Amino acid sequence: VSEKSPLQHVLESQQLSRSFLDHELFPAAYRMQMSTEVVGDEISRSLAGQSISCLFYEPSTRTRFSFEQAAGFLGARVVSSENAGEFSSAIKGESIEDTVRVMEALKFSAVIMRTKQAGDAKKAAAVSKIPIINAGDGAGQHPTQALLDLYTIHQKFGLVDDLRVALVGDLANGRTARSLAYLLGKYENIYLDLVAPVGMQMKQDILDYLGSHGIRFEQHQRLVDVAEHADAIYMTRAQTERMPSEDTVNGEGVRINDYVMAAVKKHAIIMHPLPRSDDFAELPEKYTDDPRVVIFQQVANGLYTRMALLNYLLN
Numbered sequence: 164v165s166e167k168s169p170l171q172h173v174l175e176s177q178q179l180s181r182s183f184l185d186h187e188l189f190p191a192a193y194r195m196q197m198s199t200e201v202v203g204d205e206i207s208r209s210l211a212g213q214s215i216s217c218l219f220y221e222p223s224t225r226t227r228f229s230f231e232q233a234a235g236f237l238g239a240r241v242v243s244s245e246n247a248g249e250f251s252s253a254i255k256g257e258s259i260e261d262t263v264r265v266m267e268a269l270k271f272s273a274v275i276m277r278t279k280q281a282g283d284a285k286k287a288a289a290v291s292k293i294p295i296i297n298a299g300d301g302a303g304q305h306p307t308q309a310l311l312d313l314y315t316i317h318q319k320f321g322l323v324d325d326l327r328v329a330l331v332g333d334l335a336n337g338r339t340a341r342s343l344a345y346l347l348g349k350y351e352n353i354y355l356d357l358v359a360p361v362g363m364q365m366k367q368d369i370l371d372y373l374g375s376h377g378i379r380f381e382q383h384q385r386l387v388d389v390a391e392h393a394d395a396i397y398m399t400r401a402q403t404e405r406m407p408s409e410d411t412v413n414g415e416g417v418r419i420n421d422y423v424m425a426a427v428k429k430h431a432i433i434m435h436p437l438p439r440s441d442d443f444a445e446l447p448e449k450y451t452d453d454p455r456v457v458i459f460q461q462v463a464n465g466l467y468t469r470m471a472l473l474n475y476l477l478n
C-alpha cells in the first residue's frame with residue numbers, strides 16, 4: 164500500500180506496507196481509541212449514510228461484533244448474516260462471486276466476510292467493485308486480527324522493531340499467527356520463535372517469506388525453552404475444527420504454566436487472539452489478570468483498528 168496504490172480490498176497481511184501501518188493506520192486507530200475512551204470526545208460519524216454487509220460463513224464473536232460496533236460508531240448501517248452458510252442462498256449453491264455482486268447491486272459500501280476456504284475472499288474481490296475485507300478465510304489469513312495484534316504490540320513498546328516475538332501453538336492451521344508473521348516481517352531486526360507441537364509447525368510459505376525477507380527465526384517445540392527471551396508471546400489454540408477428527412492434539416509444550424510465567428520478563432506481554440480453548444488449555448483462566456496478559460486489550464484494539472480501517476477504506 165502506498166500513496167500511489169490506495170488500498171481497495173483487505174485480503175492478506177502482506178499487502179499492507181509498514182508505511183501504511185505506521186503513518187496511517189496506527190495514528191488513526193489511536194484517534195479512534197481517544198474518541199471512544201475519552202468522555203465527552205465526539206466520535207466522528209464519518210460513515211453516516213453508508214451501509215456495510217457482514218457475511219459470516221464461520222462462527223465469530225470478536226471479529227463480527229467489533230466490525231459491527233466499529234461501523235455503528237462511525238454512523239454506518241450494518242446488515243449481517245451471522246450464519247451465512249445456512250441462512251444465505253449459499254445453501255442453494257450460490258457462488259461467493261454472485262453473492263458479492265448482489266451486495267454491490269444492493270448499494271452496500273463494503274462486504275466483510277468470514278469464509279470456510281482459504282482464498283474465498285480473493286475470489287470475491289476479483290469480481291467486486293466495492294471493498295472486500297477478509298475477516299478470516301479458513302486456514303488462510305485473518306489480516307484485521309494481525310492489525311489489532313500489531314497495534315497492541317506497538318502500543319506497549321512504542322515501536323515494533325528490535326523485538327523478539329514467540330508465536331506459539333497451532334501454527335499450521337492458525338490463520339492469525341500466519342497473518343501476524345507476515346506483518347512482523349515488515350519491521351527491522353525482528354526475531355521470531357515459532358513454537359509448535361509436531362504436526363502443527365508453521366507452513367513452508369511463511370518460512371519462505373521470512374527467509375526471503377531476512378527475518379531471523381527458530382523453530383521449537385517447548386515454550387518454556389524460549390519464554391525468558393520474548394518481548395511478546397502470542398498464544399494460539401489448536402484449530403481442531405480444521406483437523407481430521409481422529410487427530411489427537413498434544414499441547415503440553417505449548418501451554419502457559421507456572422514455569423513459563425516465572426520465566427517471562429516483567430515487561431513482556433502475553434497475547435492471544437481468542438477464543439482460548441479449555442481442552443488445549445494454552446492460556447488457563449488463572450493467568451487472566453496477570454498484568455502481562457493483554458488479551459482483552461487486544462479485543463478493544465480490534466474496535467479501534469477496525470474503525471480506523473473502515474474510515475480509511477470508505478472515505
Ligand code: CP
Binds near residue numbers: 224
Ligand atoms: N479472534 C477472532 O477472530 O475471534 P472470533 O473468531 O470470535 O471472531
